[in-house]
Amino acid sequence: MKISISYPPLESPKGTPLLSQNRQFQWFSDPTYIYPMIPASAATLLKQNGYEVFWDDAIAEGLSYEEWKERLVREKPDIVAIETKTPVVKRHWQIINELKNHSLQVTNWKLKIILMGDHVAAxxxxxxxxxxxxxxxxxxxxxxxxxxxxxxLSDKGELEGGIYYREKNQIINSGEYNLEKHSLDELPPIDRKLTRWELYAFKNGNYKYLPGSYVMNARDCWWGRCSFCSWAALFPGGKFRARSAGKALDEIGELIKLGVREIMEDSGTLPVGKWLEDFCQGMIERGYNKKVKISCNMRLNAIKNIEIYRLMKKAGFRMILFGLESANQKTLDKIGKGLKVEEIEPTLRDCKKAGLEPHITVMVGYPWETKKDLENTLTLAKKLFRQGYVDSLQATLMIPYPGTPLYRYCQENNLLLTD
Ligand code: SF4
Structure with missing residues (x-):
């Protein structure tokens, strides 16, 4: 059985879409390619279990839609798995319908299509x-x-929970998904050759040193409660899982052998406490800290001791991405950020003092915020730059995605222009 993990080109004047572990969808005019970590893990796991896998990221390859379709038809996979997000789901429906119709005209092509992603999970x-x-x-x-x-499909077992499928013209649900039965330590290390790591090694704004690559040691964020986060529905914080620090270090070692000089650790929030300390000690003991830089996502009040930031610096960490979101306490409370405004500056100061490069993300356009609230966030961001506490900033428009508490808030308050 041949399985294609596919990212069809989504040609648009808006730019290049960022799918995968991009928790807020974006179009990029200057393309940046995020290595899709869970689909890459899927490709590896399927191959390990004897299935033929075709890694088909036509977006990162820069193929046109027609080039992609012709190639896929030539490959004739039995299964095509496509990852989608809210702003592009309708285009994916068209593509799926076109492919299914096309497959009916090809002899002996019983194509099955699987759709996955935060939007369809909701x-x-x-x-x-x-x-x-x-x-x-x-x-x-x-x-x-x-x-x-x-x-x-190979007559080896029954469907587990979390899957919608069709039977006799009915839509059936196999039941609740159960993350707890899946141990991340059972997964094989990602097959970088199979998943064409070089496609994601250069064009990515998170890298300072090239080539770069990605790892994802946890699913997904131990907080998992921000009301806007489109991944919190896929991975509720209460079901947080992490691979052992030892396995995480082994993967870093493999990436160093490939020649990778910078790694983006893209778990929603990196595990802290003993996991982080073990990981840092391992980086130092194995000498990896001299060979590769690491960046990661972190919560602003997760690390309260500057010595931990110093340890991270020594272990090879470089950029730390923090979700600041807003300088207004009422907004932080409303979005479930679990953060006090007064915790922001000391954390960033300590992080910077330890020699790391803090990057902050802020959001604008909260429906309850006034112009004054917006200016507060802008003023704080400017102040943080002036103080030298942050190196870079990313601003995003707040968008309520289906499945999030923020979406429900917008529905209940008649704020949505869509249905
Ligand atoms: S901290 Fe909030 S926004 Fe970031 S990954 Fe966790 S739940 Fe999502």
Missing amino acids: LPEESMKNSKADYVLTGGDYDFLLLNIANK
Whole structure:
């Protein structure tokens, strides 16, 4: 059985879409390519279990839609798995329908299409009704779930929870997804050759040193409560899982052998406490800290002791990405950030003092914020730059994504222009 993990080109005047572990969807005019970590893990796991895998990221390859389609038809996979997000889901429905219709005209091509991603996890029936997708995944463990479907289609077991499928013209749900039964330590290290790591090694704003690459040691964020976060529905914070620090270090060693000089650790929030200390000690003891730089996502009040930042610096960490989101306490409370405004400056100061490069993300456009509130955030951001506490900033428009508490808030307050 051949399985294609596909990112069809989504040609648009808006730019290049960022899918995958991009928790706020963006179009980039200057393309940046994020290595899709869970789909890459899926490709590796499927191959390890004897399936033929075709890694098909036509967005990162820069193919046109027609080039991509012709190639896929030549490959004739039995399964195509596509990851989607809210702003592009309708385009994916069109592509799925086109592919399914095309496959019917090709002799002996019984194509099955699987749709996955945060949007369909929130609204699985919508995609089953509006497209000819055969399966929709509702949990974020695409690797375990894709293997489960491939096994089911090969008469090796039953479907586990978290999967929508069709039977006799009915849409059936296999039940609740269960993240706890999937141990991340059971997953093989990502096969970088199979998943064409070089596609994601150069064009990426997170890298200072090239080539760069990605790892993701946890799913996904131990906080998991921000009301706008489109991944909190895939991976609720209470079900947080991390690989052992030892396995994480082994993977860093493999990336160093490939020649990688910078690594983006893209878990929603990096594990802290003993995990982080073990990981840092391991980086130092194995000498990896001299060979590679690491960046990661962190919560602003997660590390309260500057010595931990110093240890991270010694271990090779470089950029630390913090979600600041707003300088207004009422907004931080409303979005479930679990952060006090007065915690922001001391954390960034300590992080910078330890020699790290803090990067902050802020959001604008909260429906309850006034112009004055917006100016507060702008003023704080400017002050942080003036003080030299941050190196870079990323601003995003607040967008309520289906499945998030923020979306429900907007629905209840009649704020949505869409349905
Ligand atoms: S801190 Fe909030 S926004 Fe960031 S990954 Fe966790 S839940 Fe999502």
